Amino acid sequence: MIETRGLSKSFGAHKVLDGVHLGVARGESLVVIGGSGTGKSVLLRTILGLESADAGEVLLDGEAASPAVRARFMRDFGMLFQNAALFDSLPVWRNVAFRLLRVMPARQARARAVERLARVGLGPEVADRMPADLSGGMRKRVGLARAIAADPSVIFFDEPTTGLDPQRAAAINLLIRGIVTEAGATAITITHDMTSVRTIADRVALLDQGRVRWQGSVAQMDEAFDPMLRAFVRGEPLDWGPLAGQGRQG
Numbered sequence: 001m002i003e004t005r006g007l008s009k010s011f012g013a014h015k016v017l018d019g020v021h022l023g024v025a026r027g028e029s030l031v032v033i034g035g036s037g038t039g040k041s042v043l044l045r046t047i048l049g050l051e052s053a054d055a056g057e058v059l060l061d062g063e064a065a066s067p068a069v070r071a072r073f074m075r076d077f078g079m080l081f082q083n084a085a086l087f088d089s090l091p092v093w094r095n096v097a098f099r100l101l102r103v104m105p106a107r108q109a110r111a112r113a114v115e116r117l118a119r120v121g122l123g124p125e126v127a128d129r130m131p132a133d134l135s136g137g138m139r140k141r142v143g144l145a146r147a148i149a150a151d152p153s154v155i156f157f158d159e160p161t162t163g164l165d166p167q168r169a170a171a172i173n174l175l176i177r178g179i180v181t182e183a184g185a186t187a188i189t190i191t192h193d194m195t196s197v198r199t200i201a202d203r204v205a206l207l208d209q210g211r212v213r214w215q216g217s218v219a220q221m222d223e224a225f226d227p228m229l230r231a232f233v234r235g236e237p238l239d240w241g242p243l244a245g246q247g248r249q250g
């Protein structure tokens with residue numbers, strides 16, 4: 001359903017994507033992992049056309065992503081941005097119902113928004129609050145409620161559990177898994193959270209230095225020999241050289 005072929009993107013002299021080949025089948029959940037700054041968010045933005053690629057191509061439903069193909073794709077698409085990206089001037093329910101308000105009466109859109117808020121563990125009293133009055137974790141969940149409000153068949157989640165406590169994170173992981181399994185949605189998720197990977201992923205791709213270094217199922221990930229993948233999965237500390245950790249010695 002979504003395919004990238006040799007996708008490359010630089011900012012000035014900094015090559016962030018260096019020939020990314022990746023595919024996601026309809027109804028599949030792909031999780032992209034990789035160290036900070038390896039280009040995971042840039043990859044999603046380039047697939048969406050929010051960044052233009054320097055080389056390579058994006059195919060959506062087998063067609064090259066022309067503006068018309070992208071517009072069609074976006075009609076049935078939801079996204080949770082890393083920072084939730086809420087509209088600060090709109091109350092929570094209008095943020096959640098933003099797209100619904102174009103296609104249904106306000107009363108119905110509000111009822112749907114309240115129902116979606118409940119799915120992410122937020123009560124109806126949150127509906128009329130302003131985003132600035134919410135905690136970071138609550139904003140994240142409002143962003144998730146907005147992403148799923150219109151029952152999209154394709155959803156991108158950029159770090160869905162960052163900033164949530166472990167129990168809320170686990171609930172969000174199950175919600176995302178349910179959206180893929182029960183509603184048959186196609187999902188790409190970026191995360192650093194290995195619990196999320198294990199709950200959400202049909203397939204995992206490890207991005208490194210602008211390329212897909214490894215990809216496979218969760219079971220294959222646990223058996224894989226790739227040293228970088230193993231270190232990432234186990235959360236082994238990076239070696240930052242002789243100055244690292246000096247603060248600990250006072």
Ligand SMILES: Nc1ncnc2c1ncn2[C@@H]1O[C@H](COP(=O)(O)OP(=O)(O)OP(=O)(O)O)[C@@H](O)[C@H]1O
Pocket residue numbers: 011016034035036037038039040041042043
């Ligand atoms: N608009 C931009 N202009 C210049 N550099 C950018 C721009 N967007 C991203 N970058 C750079 O591209 C690199 C990859 O960024 P990206 O946000 O994709 O990383 P990431 O893998 O999602 O990281 P994290 O896990 O920390 O969120 C970073 O070095 C970042 O500074």
